Amino acid sequence: HGKEYGFGAHDFPSSGVFEVEPRKCPGFVYRTSVNLGEVNMHPSEFRTFIENMASEYHGDTYHLISKNCNHFTDDVSCRLTGKRVPGWVNRLARLVES
Template structure:
C-alpha cells in the first residue's frame, strides 16, 4: 500500500508539473484575413492576422480612434472576423498568470489603437514583440512578410497603403475585392486627444461590437 501511495503522489506531482508547463506555453495563432490566402500561402505570401496565446487566453492588437489600449483578449483560436489557419508553439514562459497579466498591461500602454499601421505597426508586429520579450524568439517571417516587404519598398507603395490604419480590427468580415480595396483608402487625419475614464470604460467594454473581445486595460505611469 505504501508503494501505491508513493506512486499516486508521484503521478499527481507529475500531472501538476505538466499542467504548469502547458499553461506556460507561448503559442502563435495565425488567421487568414481573406480566402485568397489559400492560394498565396503556398508561395510564401498571404494577408494574416495573428494572436499570442499564453495561460489560456489569446491577445491581439487592433485599431480604434483613441490614444488608449489597442490590445485585446479573446478565446484562443476564435478571434471574431478571421479565418483560423494554424497554431505554432513558440516556446515557454516561466511567468505566472498574474505576472503575465502585468506584462501584457504594460505592453498595452505601448500599443494604442490610434497608432495601428498596416505596414509599420500591425497585429503581427505586436505578436512578434510579445514573443521576443517573453522568450527571446521572433514569430515566423512569413506571417508578416507582406508588411516587411512594404517597409523595404515603401516608396513604391500607393500612399493609401502607407498611411492606412485598420479600424475596429475584430469587425473584419468576408468582402468582395472592391470592398477590400476601398477599406485601404487613406485614413482621415486624427488628433490624438486625451481619453477620460468614461470614454475608456466604453471603449474597453463595447468598442468592438462583440462580447467575445475585450480590450486590455493598460498600465498608466503616473
C-alpha cells in the first residue's frame, strides 16, 4: 500500500509504531529489502491489522535486545504470511541475549 511501518522507543505508554515513506525512515540509512511474501488485504483491513499491532508495541516497552524494531517486523511477518524474517536480521540481539 506504499507505506512502511516501524517500531521505536519513547517514554510514553502509547504506540511506538510509526508509518513512513518506504526506504526513507528519518535517522536511518536504507540498506536492503527482504521479500517476505505478499499479502492481499484491503487497505482498511490492513490499517486495522496495524492498529491492533500498535496496541501491543508501546514505545515505553521497546528494548534494544528483547523487543526492538526487528522483533516487530518478525511478528508482523509471522502474522501476515506465516514466515519469519531471516535470522541475520536480528542476529546481534539474539547473540547478546544468549
